[in-house]
Amino acid sequence: MKIFIISDTHFYHENIIKFENRPVDNVEQIITNWNKVVGEKDLVIHLGDVIFGHGKDIELPKLMARLNGKKVLTRGNHDSYPESKWGDWDWFMERGFDFVCDYFVYGDIAFSHAPLTPLPFKSPNAYNEQVRLNIHGHLHRGNVRGNEGQEDRFFDVKYFLANQDKYKLIQIEDELRPFTFEEIIL
Secondary structure, X not given: OOEEEEOOOOEOOOOHHHHOOOOOOHHHXXXXXXXXXXXXXXXXXXXXXXXXXXXXXXXXXXXXXXXOOEEEEEOOOOOOOOOOOOOHHXXXXXXXXXXXXXXXXXXXXXXXXXXXXXXXXXXXXXXXXXXXXXXXXXXXXOOOOOOOOOOOOOOOHXXXXXXXXXXXXXXXXOOOOOEEHHHHHO
């Protein structure tokens, strides 16, 4: 089993084409690229902002059925559905994800959508041991809001900028594909 990581697919988000200069057929390109490298027994950690726009309730299950692997979601800022009767986690699991959370820590690495600021501890019992790395998405091409006096409401920009060596951005804008865990941590 291989582990892959992807973020900010924004499936069916029409404005992502102009915001991030994606090709018009970016959804099909992501699906094709995903299935070229991910096998049925592989694990894909999706770092949030999965799907966007009208019809997501109908389109997400069809989309997930086309994508290889077991899928874990750390919800992003566009992955909140207050109309869901049972909560956001169930909404996504009913539509094809195998596990859903806001973030998780495995060993000394945290996985999240936006950068976690401050970095969390390795475990509830490791009070003085923060994780060494936060693998995250949210920033697309690395554009950090906050440099011009704006703040990103999803994380502390000052903390993030002061500790950049502890963060690894996963952005798909250049290659439209998931990355292996090994590619990311090397």
